[in-house]
Amino acid sequence: MGQVVVVTGASGGIGRATAVEFGRRGARVGMLARGEAGLSAAAREVERAGGTALPVEVDVADYEQVELAAKQVERELGPIDVWVNVAFSSVFAPFLEIAPEEFQRTTDVTYLGYVYGTRAALTRMKPRDQGTIVQVGSALAYRGIPLQSAYCGAKHAIQGFHDSLRCELMHDKSNVHVTMVQMPAVNTPQFSWVLSRLPKHPQPVPPIFQPEVAADAVVYAADHPRRREYWVGAPTAATIVANKFAAGLLDRYLARTGYKSQQADEPAEKAANLWDPADDDRDYGAHGAFDDRSTARSYQVWASRHRGLVTALATGAAAATVYLTRSHR
16 A cells, blocks of 8 residues: 655646655645645546545635544545645735735735645654654745745745754654755746736746756655755755855845845736635646746766765865876876
């Protein structure tokens, strides 16, 4: 029997690609999302990939719905081995153009949705002393950018929550593990369906990666959850490191470039999933509108997984350089 995996936000984007990737391994996948059309289509993809799909319509901002979904998954599929939190919502707008209730809704879905999912998973995994929770994060958990204050704030909150929880589990010497995967810009439908007050169509800040790159990293993290976090893509690594050492410089750079780089030269779509699912009657799929500008591979991800080999090669290259330099002299 395959693993029992729960993925929130499974009707589109990274969540959908992740559910399908687990399906390819024969997993039994509980798929939590709101949109009926998107969720049904995603479940069919998981089944075609070789997995077992259990689609459950859930608003992750409601803890009781999340808890009931967890009960249903364990009743129909078995004990949960892996729980992946992906679901989110957002608003593209300057801070003062985001209404307080919109900011709260974004926080409820994007931050508290992770908290509620983690609680539902952990209350089941902790007594069994086994299981893995994967939090899908973002480079924006470390570095806020303009026009996404609600989303960036929620991602920062998830980072702090993750750090705290991981320390508690280590203190308890628990065999339940939690890890976080920090994502780059990904070509997902979010840019077509989040609430936007921008004059043009929102877009991820290039370079852009396909959802399958993200999904592959999530599945790998679930298999290797002892590392506290994973960085996906060179832009993520560069952003996190640069913010650590030159945050003020990044402030000025993003003030100059952050508005234009997040808007494509085309009219904005009118769909908005903040309060109601945009994919209730229409399936958007896993990919967004930027296939022609997105890459399906990341050399940084490969290097991150093979750190020992990369270190050995770098050491060998350095030693060879020293030897050749001395020989030349």
